[in-house]
Amino acid sequence: MNKVKKYIIPSLFVIAFILCLIFPIKKYSTKSFERKDVYSFNLDSSKEIVQDFKADADYEYVGFTYANYEKIIKKGSLIVTLKSDEKEIISKSFKISSLLNNVTIYLNQKIEKGKDYQLVIKNSSNENVAVYLTKSTIDNANLYYEGESVDDNAIVIFRNEKKSYKHLWYYFMALSIYLVIIVVNKGEKKNVQ
Amino acid sequence: MFNKKNIRFILLTVFISLFVSFFIEVCVFNFKNLTKKSDSFPEIVDLDVKDVQGNNYLVTKDSYIVIKNKTGYINFLKLNYKSSNPFSWGIITNNGTVEKIYKSDSKNINTAIKKVGTKDSTIKIKFYDDATISNISIDNDIHIYWERFFSILFTSMLLISIIKKRSFFLANLDKLFLMSIICIGISFILLTPKAVYVSYDDQIHFKNSLNIFQKDEYRLSYAEQLILDDSSVKDNKVYTTILEKKEVYKYLNKIHKESKDRFINSNDKGNLYTRFIYLPFTIGYRIADFINLSFTSCLFVAKLFNMLVYAFLMYLAIKLAKYGKKILFVFALFPSNLYLATHFSYDPGIIASLTLASVLFINIITSDKINKRYLIGFMLLVIWACLPKAIYCPLLLLPLFISNKKYDSKKQAIMFKLMLVFITFLLLLTFVFPAVSGSMAGDNRGGNTSVYEQLQFIMHRPINYVKTFALYTYYNLTDYLLGLYSFVDMRYILEDSIYFPLYFVLLLNWIYTILTSKTPNLNKNNKVIIFLESAAIWILIGTAFYLSFTPVGSGVILGVQNRYFLPILVLFSLLFIPKNNKVEKDSITNILIPILVLVVLLGILSINVIP
Numbered sequence: 045m046n047k048v049k050k051y052i053i054p055s056l057f058v059i060a061f062i063l064c065l066i067f068p069i070k071k072y073s074t075k076s077f078e079r080k081d082v083y084s085f086n087l088d089s090s091k092e093i094v095q096d097f098k099a100d101a102d103y104e105y106v107g108f109t110y111a112n113y114e115k116i117i118k119k120g121s122l123i124v125t126l127k128s129d130e131k132e133i134i135s136k137s138f139k140i141s142s143l144l145n146n147v148t149i150y151l152n153q154k155i156e157k158g159k160d161y162q163l164v165i166k167n168s169s170n171e172n173v174a175v176y177l178t179k180s181t182i183d184n185a186n187l188y189y190e191g192e193s194v195d196d197n198a199i200v201i202f203r204n205e206k207k208s209y210k211h212l213w214y215y216f217m218a219l220s221i222y223l224v225i226i227v228v229n230k231g232e233k234k235n236v237q
Numbered sequence: 238m239f240n241k242k243n244i245r246f247i248l249l250t251v252f253i254s255l256f257v258s259f260f261i262e263v264c265v266f267n268f269k270n271l272t273k274k275s276d277s278f279p280e281i282v283d284l285d286v287k288d289v290q291g292n293n294y295l296v297t298k299d300s301y302i303v304i305k306n307k308t309g310y311i312n313f314l315k316l317n318y319k320s321s322n323p324f325s326w327g328i329i330t331n332n333g334t335v336e337k338i339y340k341s342d343s344k345n346i347n348t349a350i351k352k353v354g355t356k357d358s359t360i361k362i363k364f365y366d367d368a369t370i371s372n373i374s375i376d377n378d379i380h381i382y383w384e385r386f387f388s389i390l391f392t393s394m395l396l397i398s399i400i401k402k403r404s405f406f407l408a409n410l411d412k413l414f415l416m417s418i419i420c421i422g423i424s425f426i427l428l429t430p431k432a433v434y435v436s437y438d439d440q441i442h443f444k445n446s447l448n449i450f451q452k453d454e455y456r457l458s459y460a461e462q463l464i465l466d467d468s469s470v471k472d473n474k475v476y477t478t479i480l481e482k483k484e485v486y487k488y489l490n491k492i493h494k495e496s497k498d499r500f501i502n503s504n505d506k507g508n509l510y511t512r513f514i515y516l517p518f519t520i521g522y523r524i525a526d527f528i529n530l531s532f533t534s535c536l537f538v539a540k541l542f543n544m545l546v547y548a549f550l551m552y553l554a555i556k557l558a559k560y561g562k563k564i565l566f567v568f569a570l571f572p573s574n575l576y577l578a579t580h581f582s583y584d585p586g587i588i589a590s591l592t593l594a595s596v597l598f599i600n601i602i603t604s605d606k607i608n609k610r611y612l613i614g615f616m617l618l619v620i621w622a623c624l625p626k627a628i629y630c631p632l633l634l635l636p637l638f639i640s641n642k643k644y645d646s647k648k649q650a651i652m653f654k655l656m657l658v659f660i661t662f663l664l665l666l667t668f669v670f671p672a673v674s675g676s677m678a679g680d681n682r683g684g685n686t687s688v689y690e691q692l693q694f695i696m697h698r699p700i701n702y703v704k705t706f707a708l709y710t711y712y713n714l715t716d717y718l719l720g721l722y723s724f725v726d727m728r729y730i731l732e733d734s735i736y737f738p739l740y741f742v743l744l745l746n747w748i749y750t751i752l753t754s755k756t757p758n759l760n761k762n763n764k765v766i767i768f769l770e771s772a773a774i775w776i777l778i779g780t781a782f783y784l785s786f787t788p789v790g791s792g793v794i795l796g797v798q799n800r801y802f803l804p805i806l807v808l809f810s811l812l813f814i815p816k817n818n819k820v821e822k823d824s825i826t827n828i829l830i831p832i833l834v835l836v837v838l839l840g841i842l843s844i845n846v847i848p
Contacts, residue, residue, distance in 0.1 A: 216663055220659055221620065228649075
């Protein structure tokens with residue numbers, strides 16, 4: 045037991061510190077289309093909307109927010125496809141549900157500054173899904189529903205990731221608690237002697 | 238402990254309690270049904286419907302069906318329905334003078350079981366929307382409501398034990414507390430709806446406890462989602478009888494079993510450390526789910542685990558306290574505390590942890606030497622409580638004011654205190670840094686909020702904020718510390734007016750308890766420190782809500798509730814014990830009042846609330 049206290053636990057703390065530095069966690073920052081007079085748009089079952097946009101910067105992810113307030117989605121998914129120059133870049137199916145808060149889903153796909161993209165959102169569930177639209181006019185952005193142009197735009201959200209050493213907080217918290225226990229116990233030992 | 242005499246007493250108590258529960262359930266609550274029969278096919282004497290297809294009646298606006306009552310009494314009217322939308326209908330009794338209107342919807346269940354309670358020879362069922370109706374019947378069966386049966390059983394056992402062994406329990410308040418909270422706590426869980434939207438933000442706590450590690454994809458059964466998205470599951474206006482609620486629970490249990498393999502994507506990325514406090518819920522819920530208990534039983538076990546953690550921490554606080562045992566006992570049984578402890582809420586975990594930490598601190602400062610276990614226990618408890626609500630972190634600084642002489646050496650004292658300051662700094666980092674840097678979002682429930690902009694407002698107009706805060710303190714101090722909601726708060730289930738008289742009883746008892754408790758051996762400096770710490774928490778809570786929950790530039794502070802001050806209430810109350818109380822005054826009435834108030838509330842719950 046003494047060996048554990050003397051060598052193993054301090055060694056674990058040293059290893060943990062090195063691991064924290066070597067493997068930083070991800071931190072996200074987001075930017076979205078301007079939100080003005082936001083309203084929810086019902087995307088009917090098996091229908092799709094297409095949002096054209098031009099990227100104003102480089103981003104790591106692209107996504108949007110959905111919800112459903114009318115009927116609970118038992119089973120179903122949203123099929124989200126990102127296209128550029130009419131070519132499909134990525135397509136992913138998201139298992140969805142309606143929950144208390146609006147849910148944001150992202151495609152893990154790099155977006156390049158100045159390039160034109162199309163975000164196709166198809167509802168493959170049996171219930172309506174609400175996608176949020178903004179009345180803001182966004183440069184080089186257009187929305188189409190069943191091939192028809194719509195005046196407003198879907199609220200597209202972009203996300204970038206950075207390295208974060210936030211988990212060092214957990215490390216220092218654990219270390220501090222350990223040191224406090226050592227300090228308090230040491231004093232008692234001396235007292236016993 | 239288990240000698241012959243005690244075993245005989247326990248057996249007798251159980252027997253009497255069983256008899257009382259059975260008698261009340263059968264002979265009181267089912268009195269009118271004892272000699273009555275049900276009628277599964279009552280005669281239809283008149284009808285005006287759109288169409289009749291076999292046993293199905295297609296009804297529309299202004300349709301009606303009149304049935305004959307041959308049984309002499311109609312307790313419940315039962316019918317099946319199908320509708321594409323919610324539809325309204327009503328039951329007309331007392332020869333056409335009384336009409337009860339209902340709104341039914343076949344999205345969850347398709348059986349209505351409504352209380353009628355009439356001796357009329359005929360009753361009229363009137364419809365206001367399109368629906369298909371079938372299987373109309375009169376239900377006069379004896380229905381044993383097991384939740385109420387067990388509540389009466391536990392409460393009777395508790396009361397008999399207290400009356401018979403009052404001297405023992407007066408000398409062992411910790412044991413009395415443990416017995417009381419287990420009996421009454423389980424009854425609270427049994428008698429409240431097996432759903433969320435029952436206590437403060439319990440839907441958010443339930444959702445968080447389902448994905449404690451914030452995975453990208455997590456399991457969410459259809460039943461779990463249904464109670465989160467559809468608050469009507471707990472609604473007594475939609476499901477107006479226990480029998481209807483039972484149908485809903487059957488449906489929830491069924492769909493939970495069918496959709497246990499349902500996973501959804503989530504983008505739920507909060508701070509992991511704020512979720513640790515949900516561990517009791519998650520462990521209880523997952524164990525119950527693992528052994529294939531029904532969905533409603535899983536909810537029961539999750540709530541039970543949370544309640545047991547609260548009970549254990551408070552039991553330790555009462556057991557270890559050198560001063561204020563009675564204060565702790567009365568406080569731990571405040572209905573507002575117990576109600577939160579028996580629902581999805583992390584507040585009771587925080588309240589119990591900080592109350593126990595306060596007890597350990599008082600024990601340390603009133604001793605000649607520091608107790609190693611108490612000191613470490615104090616620190617761990619405060620950290621645990623501050624992980625979800627870092628606002629209480631000033632409490633961690635309390636040991637800084639313990640004299641260095643009480644430590645083994647000056648070096649040890651300084652090292653320890655430096656570490657405590659560092660840990661407090663780490664805790665402060667979790668909310669001060671995001672607030673100052675502008676990365677902390679305001680709470681949109683408060684309206685047009687922005688932490689960063691509000692902070693800028695305070696910086697530019699500090700005098701305005703001081704005025705706002707002074708007014709907030711002037712108008713709210715007494716209410717937040719001694720107001721109705723500090724003692725009894727069962728909002729979303731019971732109306733305030735129901736428990737208002739109980740509040741006065743509890744308030745008087747609380748004041749009496751403080752005035753008759755033994756004076757703690759606190760010097761002037763200790764008292765000043767406790768006062769300043771309490772003041773610091775008061776300021777921090779007010780400021781935090783001004784930043785996150787109040788629209789920018791507002792002249793009032795919004796969102797603050799009494800429950801945020803409960804963690805410091807015991808510590809603060811010790812300052813008001815009179816100087817010369819050499820002993821703790823024993824009074825069975827003083828101890829019985831909180832228990833009796835809880836029993837009264839259980840009675841009100843069992844009559845007014847449909848679990």
